[in-house]
Amino acid sequence: MRPQIVLFGDSITEQSFRSGGWGASLTDTYSRKADVVVRGYGGYNTRWALFLLHHIFPLDSSKPPVATTVFFGANDAALLGRSSERQHVPIEEYKDNLRKIACHLKECNPTMLIALITPPPVDEERRKNSARTNEATGTYAKGCIEVAKELGLFSVDLWSKMQETEGWQKKYLSDGLHLTPEGNRVVYKEVISLFSEAWLSAEEMPLDCPHSSEINPKNPEKAFQQKCL
Template sequence: MRPQIVLFGDSITQQSFSSGGWGAALADTFSRKADVLVRGYGGYNTRWALFLLHPIFPLDATTPPLAVTIFFGANDAALSGRTSERQHVPIEEYKENLRKIVHHIKECSNKVLVVLITPPPIDEDGRFKYARSLYGEKAMKLPERTNETTGFYAKQCIELAEELGLPSINLWSKMQETDGWQKKFLNDGLHLTPEGNAVVHQEVTRVFSESGLSPSEMQLDFPHHSNIDPEAPEKAFEIRCN
């Protein structure tokens, strides 16, 4: 049975197996070495994610995941009093909810590699244009998310990773290092373009490798075809199947 890598997050994770998605690319990177499972829930914040922990990560599981990415914050950072306020989670609670998620996963097995990922930056103009395309003149007049506020949430995510000694990916900062990131990496001011997905895939793969989970060093689930003797194929499978 292949080890499992679980991607846990909101819509940015849910969409990660779409064409050009970072989850699909990760599954290709770990092909025949680990199964990549998407557990992404569009619109969810960390408060609602807590209700998913026991069903997704049961404490009595015989085989816990090899690694888990935790990728929340884009919805928690929605502004109170604006159109997406039902998703808003106060920043202090956001950090504590992340802590609870990590604690539960580590309770399943302390050997699980847990990687925290910050929300991506917000292109406020892109969000406004997207809303106008859907609702016309009825669209929001004030931004329901701002890049500055999302940055505060990203900072809390990174601080928690440092407190817990976990690897992390500061996607909010990383993407803004590139000129024109707003349209290059985001297709509606929030969700990822193929180029944005490529950044996430690259960063996750890098952090995994730096944490001792390099796909090049992992064993294939079954022998490569070049190692199978056509005259005595059973020999290639003796160790693996016994």
């Protein structure tokens, strides 16, 4: 039974299998060890994500995920009175929705590794419709980290992390909001380092079946008898 890692989030998760994407890189890293499953919903905020919980994470699953990344907030942080206000979710509701998501995941699998990821920063200069500000998104990022601390969950403060690098606006963001391959690389590195420091280090996980170098061509049966998880 191979462990499953679910990536749950908005468009930044949905697009994570494009060239250089962080989801694809995770899949590559956990190849032959765990399956990475993408559940990214472009345009979704946490309020709408709640409707998906029982669908994506049924409570009666015999094989729930061992780890899940929860990566929302970029849409919740859309400002009221601007072009994307339909996506707006007030900060306190956003935090409460994250709590509900985490609570459901824990109910699904009490030992699940849950990693909350904050929205990335916003490059306002390249968001012509001014639906979001970096400051407002920062408030949601802070709220996300607070919920993680409060519930004892893992977290990645992507909003802060990215802004540590000079020129983050163009280096990490393709359109002021979504990620470049380099931005994807940051998410990948943060998630993989978090997973490794927790208990989900790909290096320490066994291969599902013998490495080809372990197979004796004159007696291949032996290697497969000994090791086929």
